[in-house]
Amino acid sequence: MTDTCAVFGSDGTFHVLGKGSITVIDPGGLSHTSHGQTDPGEPMDQSAPLSLHNLVVHVLRQGDRYDYKHRTLLPRRQQPV
Numbered sequence: 001m002t003d004t005c006a007v008f009g010s011d012g013t014f015h016v017l018g019k020g021s022i023t024v025i026d027p028g029g030l031s032h033t034s035h036g037q038t039d040p041g042e043p044m045d046q047s048a049p050l051s052l053h054n055l056v057v058h059v060l061r062q063g064d065r066y067d068y069k070h071r072t073l074l075p076r077r078q079q080p081v
Contacts, residue, residue, distance in 0.1 A: 004062075012069035015077075016060045026056040028071050 004018030016022050034051035036044070058073065060066060065074035 013065060013067045013074060015065045016062055018062060020061075022060045022064075024058040024060065024066060024068075026058070026071050027052075029054045029056060 002018070002020050004016065004020035004022060006014040006022050007017055008014045030052060032051065032053040034048070056071075058066065063076050065076065066072070067074055
């Protein structure tokens, strides 16, 4: 059972709630992919290994924040003491 979610705000950000984690995969800086590369006239090989260069992956936990419009991590909010 999972009890983790991303709570999206109207400002283009979200924060994570729950005991698990959220994975963000950001291809914004992707400089190369082998997806769709075949020799001319050859069919696509669905079992061919995939190559991705400069793919960014963030694993976020409870309280972490992310701006998905600007693709940036945000500082965690301070919890009241």
